[in-house]
Amino acid sequence: MGNCCESASNFFGPQKNTNVRVSLPAVCFVWQIAMIVLFGVFIRYDEESDAHWVELKKTENLTDLQNEFYFRYPSFQDVHVMIFVGFGFLMTFLKRYSFSAVGFNFLIAAFGLQWALLMQGWFHHFDYSTGKIYIGIESLINADFCCAASLIAYGAILGKVSPVQLMVVTLFGVTLFAVEEYIILDLLHCRDSGGAMVIHCFGGYYGLAISWVLYRPNLHRSKRLNGSVYHSDLFAMIGTLFLWMFWPSFNSAIANHGDGQHRTAMNTYIALASSVLTTVALSSMSKKEGKLDMVHIQNATLAGGVAMGTAAEFMITPYGSLIVGFCIGIISTFGYLYVTPFLEKRLKLQDTCGIHNLHAVPGMLGGFIGAIVAATASESVYSKQGLIDTFGFTGKYENRSPGTQGGFQAAGVCVAMAFGLVGGAIVGFILKFPIWGDAADDYCFDDEAYWELPEEEETIPPVLEYNNHMTQHKHQETPETSFSVVES
């Protein structure tokens, strides 16, 4: 076997070194210790998760039910499922990369959420008087959201990078996210409850830029593994369905209490239903005999949730949601059919999961849809107080008009794209250093590089043979020999 490998490397040139035995543990340990130190210095419970809550409750005459926990926790758990099972299993579609899909997704999300609690804390919840960040249930949701952008980026480079590179992608991804989110939500005062701009648009272009820099001209050498098998497609459907079902929770998790969460969930639910039908229609139209393509069903059906990420919180109306889902299902499926191959061939952009069609473009369009819906908002539709609450026209934004808000929302999309493209390009160049343990072009999309794989399924011998074989071993020729005798 050693001999075989040697001849292979002679033939193809030296195989890259995928040994991460030093780098992966080092990164995990050092960064985790850094997290502990930084948490120790900065992070504390907020007043609703601190044991002092009982005093606050008495002072402000609250009941336990008014603890933010009860408004947010069910949605948080749905979001949590999307991050770990949804994104993780969606990427298991490759025939021999499912361990890495679900395992590395698990690793980088677990790191990313810690770093996100810090980064988002410094930008949004830092108390200058005490020098601390105070976290509660909403921080956990936001941390999960923040990871999502890096997990989206993982989709573009799936199968082509090492876990150490993914940790780097996540470190920078979360950092960039926190900055662009601060600019978009705080400085521009945009609304983006489901993160069409800050999560999907940013995450999508971030991943595409990284992948573009890491272009592998000889990736076709791994072509045999860059596809699905029957069961791996079914595993991926677990991811698809949990994403699809819980997307209403994703978009509404940090929306305004009351009608805000209520409406956001409904709009998302409706738009998602619509994009399923147009995805199926276009997928069927595009193939011989109208056969459906699992790639489309697994991905484009979700585009409705992305595209509603900004507008779902607004009064877009139920039929408006249907129209968004209708169009985005077509656009996304079209992307899988024609744009992804075009990007790979012409722009030298290899996008394993097609995040261009599921996140980048729907996120960008979702941002602009949000801008349009915001710009057309009126007091008659929202009520005077409703308009103020929905768009946060209070304090120094008291006099902002819906039209102006629309303009700022559109500007937000551009910020998200710019951060994604520029940040991704820089991170991509960092990842080009030949120190990260990524696989050679012939060995991409293969769990073998980073996982101890179990034996093959075919090798389960029936009990009798196995034991007979073991016993008779001493007395007989080896099976191989006896077989060759028969053949000759």
Add this chain to the structure above:
Amino acid sequence: MGNCCESASNFFGPQKNTNVRVSLPAVCFVWQIAMIVLFGVFIRYDEESDAHWVELKKTENLTDLQNEFYFRYPSFQDVHVMIFVGFGFLMTFLKRYSFSAVGFNFLIAAFGLQWALLMQGWFHHFDYSTGKIYIGIESLINADFCCAASLIAYGAILGKVSPVQLMVVTLFGVTLFAVEEYIILDLLHCRDSGGAMVIHCFGGYYGLAISWVLYRPNLHRSKRLNGSVYHSDLFAMIGTLFLWMFWPSFNSAIANHGDGQHRTAMNTYIALASSVLTTVALSSMSKKEGKLDMVHIQNATLAGGVAMGTAAEFMITPYGSLIVGFCIGIISTFGYLYVTPFLEKRLKLQDTCGIHNLHAVPGMLGGFIGAIVAATASESVYSKQGLIDTFGFTGKYENRSPGTQGGFQAAGVCVAMAFGLVGGAIVGFILKFPIWGDAADDYCFDDEAYWELPEEEETIPPVLEYNNHMTQHKHQETPETSFSVVES
């Protein structure tokens, strides 16, 4: 290959045309556009999801927590999981029909819920003064419920129909559902929070009637595919478990606030536990050496949830719930053992998933159990106000006695059955037209007809061979030739 197919069709007679390249996109596009138009004309946010809620809140002195969203949303998400993952994966047990099981389930539920929002809206939430339907979170739950009936029907015809036929089944299924539900819940004023009558009994008999009309005398020609493999049975267990776990949410999702939801969830939980034990007992008794049959575990364990669909909201007592689960576990397993084979052989009724035993009969019995429990209700058990609230003895039903209520409940079961059987027969005849793209008897239970399937799992070559093979191709004979040399 083309040659092979040709000879096959010569041998068996012409293969049916399963090309849905025109019909499936046409149905999806046209119906989706119709939905957009109808939503535009009719559907609006209700007052709790509209931005005007903030004004209502002030007027009526409410807090955000009293928004219906917080009473219903966690249960809604559980129901949503049951519809898409539960029903979808439960049907993946067939060895080569898992894509269709989970994919078409996805398609028709996504269409059905839109149509349900309209149909149920017209019957239940239509405001004659404005000509609009106002929807909120409870509408979404009801829409999911409404789809469930059509998904149940899919179970009976799984593997034998085209996606276009399934869309037709859903269109009529949702329509019939809305009418029978209106008759049962509004005109007869029955209580049926978990839908034993309106969902399971109706859906079960609807599917059976369709399947009866679509009887295929030569279905045995697909027999090789009408069974499970090890992994497909495990995928089906994902569906089973999510249905089983979330059934308490299903039954309680639209039950009365407070003790109503609380009691309904508990009763369902208890009954389900009981039916697991009797299912295992009967399954083990029925087989050589006491081996268990996965079909029973996947299905009959759920019958306790169905059978409690009506009565769970009432004061049936915890031990009453146990008794219901005990009996229905036995009845359902017995059905899988003896009734389904009998139906197929004697009544020419092919029921792929055995919905007769999981939905039709348990739903019918659940309706009658509800009638009995309602008839025996008393003020001492419920309290005066409790009796009024539980059965809705207000307004024009103020003077209805529990006994009368029991009679109406029993009548409701009959209405559900009648709608299912007659409606299903009519829809079945519509589906017999030879225009829908269903597969010939030899090609049933095969994803090949409607899906682009990935290559087989066995064909993952080791990297070395594959690349060597590619390189040496030019210099050598083809492997096939060299092999034949050895053989001769």
Add this chain to the structure above:
Amino acid sequence: MGNCCESASNFFGPQKNTNVRVSLPAVCFVWQIAMIVLFGVFIRYDEESDAHWVELKKTENLTDLQNEFYFRYPSFQDVHVMIFVGFGFLMTFLKRYSFSAVGFNFLIAAFGLQWALLMQGWFHHFDYSTGKIYIGIESLINADFCCAASLIAYGAILGKVSPVQLMVVTLFGVTLFAVEEYIILDLLHCRDSGGAMVIHCFGGYYGLAISWVLYRPNLHRSKRLNGSVYHSDLFAMIGTLFLWMFWPSFNSAIANHGDGQHRTAMNTYIALASSVLTTVALSSMSKKEGKLDMVHIQNATLAGGVAMGTAAEFMITPYGSLIVGFCIGIISTFGYLYVTPFLEKRLKLQDTCGIHNLHAVPGMLGGFIGAIVAATASESVYSKQGLIDTFGFTGKYENRSPGTQGGFQAAGVCVAMAFGLVGGAIVGFILKFPIWGDAADDYCFDDEAYWELPEEEETIPPVLEYNNHMTQHKHQETPETSFSVVES
């Protein structure tokens, strides 16, 4: 085939009788009937799930939202998923024991929760004036918790026992649990919201003691089946992820309303993230070329949740949680690498799933961590009322100091261990009687013993061949013969 089996049993000595056709149905039926009788005598709805709630509401001026249901139900559903999907699928990693893993987990949890409602009811909720147990949503959560201990024990003996033995393990496991829980929570007045002591420590040692008594010196004869295949590892990841994601709900499900639930969920979330990184680090360090081992990822990542089972409710601080997760990830992975092999070789303790490293040790350590955190509690950190509420320093415990509380917490750990070890040893001896239908050493880890298995996946013939074969059968020689002709 009969012939083959016969020769096998001659060769290896008589195969054990795994026929459970009498014993399994008998146990299920009799115990289920006993449950019905006992529920009939003892169990009633509590005041929040009884229809009289409407009167209570009026008397005490409550709103529906204050019904315990709305505080607990979302967490309950998460716990429910952990018990049935989490534990069930986590154990599917064996290549040919997935049916038993998920199926018997289902069976014994469904029985266990009924028995737990009774046992815990008698100890905690028995009303001496009426002679009844009153149950509500919190009882359901506790019943699920109580099952968890027996499911943990199943992990140690997975593949080596019959379903009848598992029912016995559960019967005694639930009984012992209720007693030790009563001692720990009521007599010692410990806090243990996530059950590090009462669930994990007890359940872990209970399973280990049983497995120790049932030691099989010739278990290596089943070695061929005691391992995973690619897809079975992926199914197990479904279990892992649902456990990991919902562990914050597990620990917080019965924590105090308000800040208690809020803080518990946050601490658990943070600790779990940390243990993922150290698990990956240690797993990678331990293998050639830094490859990861799925066994570690599937299990040790969860240890953070176990270790926070007691302390998560306290003011352990976010960085304290990180430190716990950091250390326990290392300890648990170390256990899988070195302790489990050591236990098997030196202590003759066969622990299929390695519950020693995931439950027993982390649970024990979690208990002591809780003791330390409790002992160091102070009014300045908790506030005066917060300290009273968190530790329940009311009534006869009014004067207990945090230091004393820490001592009692530590005593609780010892009680849990003692109950687990002694109880497990006794149950193990009961299970040694040769009447329970467990498999011989050569046939362990094999679903074949207790399940009707579907045909193999390889045997799906293409449609043409199959049908041709059937038709031409009469006219031709059998394929086998014709093949041998070619060969000769």
